[in-house]
Amino acid sequence: MPKDESPPTVVVAVNEKGWMNEEMMTIWLTKCYTKRPDGYFKTRKALLVMDSMRAHITPQFKDKIKACNSIPVIIPGGLTKILQPLDISVNRSFKAVLRRLWEEWMVDGEHSFAATGRMRRATFQQVLGWIDTAWKSVTIRSAFRKAGITGTDAESDDSPAEEERALHLPPELAELFRSDTEDEEFDGFCFVE
Structure with a gap:
């Protein structure tokens, strides 16, 4: 992890392999996604559109998304573009x-x-x-x-x-x-x- 402090609008997170995984997605969910308008208080239901990467489709991660008053939507492989x-x-x-x-x-x-x-x-x-x-x-x-x-x-x-x-x-x-x-x-x- 870099020692320098990042601006409050930029979140820096690292992992050993440099890959996006469920742990990194959870960090993104809590530090970024919930900061959107209405995200923290979960006043409006939201749609979270993601590709079919393994970290997006685990039942545990889908439950975390639902706990944020959001609906996880997975784009089928080959249709991301x-x-x-x-x-x-x-x-x-x-x-x-x-x-x-x-x-x-x-x-x-x-x-x-x-x-x-x-x-x-x-x-x-x-x-x-x-x-x-x-x-x-x-x-x-x-x-x-x-x-x-x-x-x-x-x-x-x-x-x-x-x-x-x-x-x-x-x-x-x-x-x-x-x-x-x-x-x-x-x-x-x-x-x-």
């Missing part, structure tokens, strides 16, 4: 903003260098700040509409997705950071102590 709101738009928007923030830091940020001349990685605190900013920029409601879960096709007042914003770097510098294909996902950051 079509029905999972996170996969449809949230993850991509989040990663696009995270990538933009990293690119801005690479070009304009303050950097320190090791004795060998190698530039040091962004600090854990910097990355947590980027995560916080990126998460605040995503719109969850539109993802549910795109998945057809809300049952409405009505337009909303949601702001345009961050991924559609133009990159604010000179083209020759921006090209250095782009992946080979538009579909390639951002792999994230690696921290080594």
Whole structure:
């Protein structure tokens, strides 16, 4: 577990293997999911849409979800790309903003260098700040509409997705950071102590 304190809006949890499992899902359920509007007091029933990962489908975890006044809904295998709101738009928007923030830091940020001349990685605190900013920029409601879960096709007042914003770097510098294909996902950051 990193020693640095994270912002109050970012929860950091780790396990030995780095996999999402029932223990990690329980941490997410208690520290994140119950913090949503009406989540703590459980005043309104909610729908929790998940894929069929083993940690989502155990009877014990489903009971924990129901105890939060929520209905667990499991998307059948092979349909996640079509029905999972996170996969449809949230993850991509989040990663696009995270990538933009990293690119801005690479070009304009303050950097320190090791004795060998190698530039040091962004600090854990910097990355947590980027995560916080990126998460605040995503719109969850539109993802549910795109998945057809809300049952409405009505337009909303949601702001345009961050991924559609133009990159604010000179083209020759921006090209250095782009992946080979538009579909390639951002792999994230690696921290080594």
